[in-house]
Amino acid sequence: MTDTPHENDSTTMHGCPVTDSRGQVVIHVDRERYVAVMRALVDEGYAMCVDLTAVDYLDYMDRPLPDGVVGERFEVVVNLLDIANRRRIRARVQVPATEPALPTLFDLHPGTEAMEREVFDMFGIAFTDHPDPSRILMPEDWIGHPLRKDYEVGAIPVQFKGAPS
Amino acid sequence: MTMIADEGAQELRPRSELTAREVMREVGAVLRMSEAEAAQLGDLPDDPDEDQTMVINMGPSHPSTHGVLRLMLELQGETVLRCKPIIGYLHTGMEKTGEQLTFMQGGTNVTRMDYASPLNNELVFAMATEKLLGIDGDIPERAQWMRMLLSELNRMSSHLLFMATNGMDLGAVSMMIYGWREREEVLRFFQKVTGLRMNHNFVRPGGLAADLPAGWRDDVLRILDMLPERLEEYDILMTGQPIWRERLQGVGVITPTEALALGATGPILRSTGVEWDLRRDQPYLHYDEVEFDVVVGTYGDAFDRYAIRLNEIRESMRIVRQILDRMPEGDYRIQDKKVTPPPRARIDESMEALIHHFKIFTEGFKVPEGEVYVAIESPRGEIGCYIASDGSPTPYRMHMRAPSFVNIQCLPHMMRGGLVADAVAVISSVDPVLGEVDR
Numbered sequence: 001m002t003d004t005p006h007e008n009d010s011t012t013m014h015g016c017p018v019t020d021s022r023g024q025v026v027i028h029v030d031r032e033r034y035v036a037v038m039r040a041l042v043d044e045g046y047a048m049c050v051d052l053t054a055v056d057y058l059d060y061m062d063r064p065l066p067d068g069v070v071g072e073r074f075e076v077v078v079n080l081l082d083i084a085n086r087r088r089i090r091a092r093v094q095v096p097a098t099e100p101a102l103p104t105l106f107d108l109h110p111g112t113e114a115m116e117r118e119v120f121d122m123f124g125i126a127f128t129d130h131p132d133p134s135r136i137l138m139p140e141d142w143i144g145h146p147l148r149k150d151y152e153v154g155a156i157p158v159q160f161k162g163a164p165s
Numbered sequence: 166m167t168m169i170a171d172e173g174a175q176e177l178r179p180r181s182e183l184t185a186r187e188v189m190r191e192v193g194a195v196l197r198m199s200e201a202e203a204a205q206l207g208d209l210p211d212d213p214d215e216d217q218t219m220v221i222n223m224g225p226s227h228p229s230t231h232g233v234l235r236l237m238l239e240l241q242g243e244t245v246l247r248c249k250p251i252i253g254y255l256h257t258g259m260e261k262t263g264e265q266l267t268f269m270q271g272g273t274n275v276t277r278m279d280y281a282s283p284l285n286n287e288l289v290f291a292m293a294t295e296k297l298l299g300i301d302g303d304i305p306e307r308a309q310w311m312r313m314l315l316s317e318l319n320r321m322s323s324h325l326l327f328m329a330t331n332g333m334d335l336g337a338v339s340m341m342i343y344g345w346r347e348r349e350e351v352l353r354f355f356q357k358v359t360g361l362r363m364n365h366n367f368v369r370p371g372g373l374a375a376d377l378p379a380g381w382r383d384d385v386l387r388i389l390d391m392l393p394e395r396l397e398e399y400d401i402l403m404t405g406q407p408i409w410r411e412r413l414q415g416v417g418v419i420t421p422t423e424a425l426a427l428g429a430t431g432p433i434l435r436s437t438g439v440e441w442d443l444r445r446d447q448p449y450l451h452y453d454e455v456e457f458d459v460v461v462g463t464y465g466d467a468f469d470r471y472a473i474r475l476n477e478i479r480e481s482m483r484i485v486r487q488i489l490d491r492m493p494e495g496d497y498r499i500q501d502k503k504v505t506p507p508p509r510a511r512i513d514e515s516m517e518a519l520i521h522h523f524k525i526f527t528e529g530f531k532v533p534e535g536e537v538y539v540a541i542e543s544p545r546g547e548i549g550c551y552i553a554s555d556g557s558p559t560p561y562r563m564h565m566r567a568p569s570f571v572n573i574q575c576l577p578h579m580m581r582g583g584l585v586a587d588a589v590a591v592i593s594s595v596d597p598v599l600g601e602v603d604r
Contacts, residue, residue: 021536022299022537023296024537024538047425048425048428049428050540050547050549050571051549051551051564051566053564053566055536055561055562059561060561064534077538077564079566083439083441083446086446086447090538109426109428110427111426111427113574118570122260134175136175136252136253137252137253137256137603137604138253138256147260147261147562153261
């Protein structure tokens with residue numbers, strides 16, 4: 001799979017559609033097989049997880065996606081790196097708004113610990129079996145998830161715990 | 166004596182609540198152990214009772230935490246048993262702000278993340294935008310070499326800042342002044358080129374904001390002539406000095422397996438002996454046309470990380486000399502009406518130019534739909550920019566993969582079993598910039 005697939009090609013990898021985004025390889029993984037595909041990619045050489053983030057597509061549900069992939073509100077984006085072969089791959093996982101949860105990648109890539117906490121903090125996507133599912137950037141008692149598109153900026157008065165009222 | 170934690174789950178939990186999974190988080194999982202094996206591993210040393218240990222807070226406002234990093238340390242005597250970094254004190258929602266600013270304005274936002282290497286932040290943002298626009302192959306030669314020049318000088322200034330703070334943290338107070346003195350020379354050059362010492366917003370999508378000023382070559386040469394001698398002074402002051410070596414050698418050791426599993430990049434990964442430098446291994450700009458060595462360590466300790474940064478300054482100087490020889494004449498930005506504002510002189514004489522200028526600065530330019538991830542080598546490791554665009558002039562989502570944010574996860578592994586006095590040396594050797602950790 002070293003050839004760069006093109007937008008129109010019906011390439012697949014581990015049964016998941018693979019597209020080309022400006023020359024970068026993107027694999028669209030479904031939620032059920034998320035960990036299994038990630039594990040297979042590790043075996044293929046993509047042993048390092050450099051980045052894990054998410055996008056809230058609430059205002060942009062009609063984004064282009066390959067056939068067979070149903071766009072959901074959230075998308076978790078995982079960037080993997082294969083140091084030995086100097087290549088990258090990006091996985092996009094659709095996460096529905098009704099059940100914003102994904103299994104954690106912690107056992108596979110311990111470095112995702114902080115990144116998954118950040119995604120939980122900012123988007124409210126829960127990572128099941130995460131060893132420390134707490135907020136990381138916002139205060140523990142914060143209400144809402146700031147990077148969601150329906151989060152009203154400035155609508156919540158800033159209230160620090162223990163401040164004189 | 167255990168301090169009562171009052172901020173809930175974010176803090177270090179009491180020892181009595183320590184689960185096998187949490188032990189695994191600290192040691193086991195990084196070595197890809199099973200949960201059962203990790204549980205057997207127990208704790209260091211000899212699994213003490215809770216009343217024999219003490220939880221102390223270091224930071225968030227502590228001079229050696231490089232900003233507002235807070236560490237909760239569980240100590241037995243002087244030995245660090247567990248450590249948990251608590252971050253977020255500098256969180257200002259820059260990724261959210263990035264969704265409000267146009268691609269034109271985005272540089273002002275990202276440059277403030279890693280404030281010790283602002284030009285690298287701008288560069289990765291500009292490169293991601295250009296990739297989305299499809300103009301990444303059309304950037305003029307001079308712009309690319311200028312970007313490399315600024316990026317390398319910024320690497321030097323950032324590593325000089327590290328020399329200063331690392332020296333200060335370990336008690337070599339005069340080093341603090343020396344490091345800042347040299348860094349100031351580089352910043353003075355930045356001020357001459359960009360107008361500002363920091364937060365330049367100079368690298369823009371399509372090229373740069375302005376051409377290099379007259380006499381820039383002499384200024385760079387002056388820096389290059391001044392530095393080697395000063396770096397040799399650092400060698401005398403620190404590298405060969407027994408106290409310095411005692412404080413750093415064997416402190417904060419991390420193995421290549423651990424570093425790769427934790428996603429650590431930059432000098433931390435290279436200190437373990439893994440040769441990985443995006444400038445050489447996934448070249449961008451014209452890094453494949455210049456000669457330089459990737460400096461790697463052997464032991465993965467704080468001394469290796471110090472030595473790597475010191476020698477990376479020398480390698481950057483080597484690259485800068487080659488850039489001076491190769492710098493072509495030409496345009497410093499792409500002449501694409503879509504992204505480039507018209508020249509200032511045209512505005513006075515042409516109505517169309519005025520309208521064009523006004524539209525580009527008020528509305529920005531539309532960027533085609535799509536999503537890209539672009540990564541470059543910042544002084545701290547891989548800095549990546551993920552942009553999803555919905556076709557409007559503002560990014561739909563702008564995410565920065567901040568190297569410090571990921572690297573900071575190494576702290577518990579580096580500190581485990583070490584002395585509390587070495588904690589400062591370990592934090593310093595990771596060289597986190599809290600502005601990009603919290604964003």
